[in-house]
Amino acid sequence: MEIKALIFKLAEKYGRKRENLIPILQGVVQEERYISDEAMVEIARQLDISAAQVYGTCTFYSFLNTKPKGKYIIRVCETIVCDMRGKKEVISTLEDLLKIKIGETTHNKRFSLLKTECLGWCHKGPVMLVNDEVYTELTPEKIRNIIAKYKENIN
Known part of the structure; x- marks a missing residue:
């Protein structure tokens, strides 16, 4: 699934509020095994928050991979x-x-x-x-x- 479509689907499922950032990030990791820069920007757009907030959350939690990982x-x-x-x-x-x-x-x-x-x-x-x-x-x-x-x- 294209990353924009995946994030749209996750935002629909969890809602487009800041407090839903982590479930959306977890959904991306579950599907893609990591969160790309493109995904961070799209999540920020969907939730109407800054990409810096998304990046800060991604890099704070060890289970939110920002680099490609193995299967x-x-x-x-x-x-x-x-x-x-x-x-x-x-x-x-x-x-x-x-x-x-x-x-x-x-x-x-x-x-x-x-x-x-x-x-x-x-x-x-x-x-x-x-x-x-x-x-x-x-x-x-x-x-x-x-x-x-x-x-x-x-x-």
């Missing part, structure tokens, strides 16, 4: 609790499997690897999120199985 966005919790429970080993395993570093996307645009703040699963750390799916109590073996599953599901 599967992996977010590893970077809090002290997950660190004490093996976060470094999780990141190392993911980097080895995907052949990318934190903050990068695979050359085929299938996986992006990011750090994030607390995901709310401290009692089951270390934790990662793949798109909307939470994975807890991670080990290198568990990670290998998870990534293999996502590699199999790629069309």
Whole structure:
């Protein structure tokens, strides 16, 4: 769907008030995997706010991507609790499997690897999120199985 049509549809669904900015931004990320400059300008136009307000909101929240990401966005919790429970080993395993570093996307645009703040699963750390799916109590073996599953599901 063209970005202008998508944003028009989202503005119709949520309303054209400033307080609906975040649901509209989330809708764009869900469809496009990131919010382009063009999308920010169109959202500002639809909500009658400045593009700077849209940009400020996009860059404040880590889940509102402003750069293209892979089909599967992996977010590893970077809090002290997950660190004490093996976060470094999780990141190392993911980097080895995907052949990318934190903050990068695979050359085929299938996986992006990011750090994030607390995901709310401290009692089951270390934790990662793949798109909307939470994975807890991670080990290198568990990670290998998870990534293999996502590699199999790629069309």
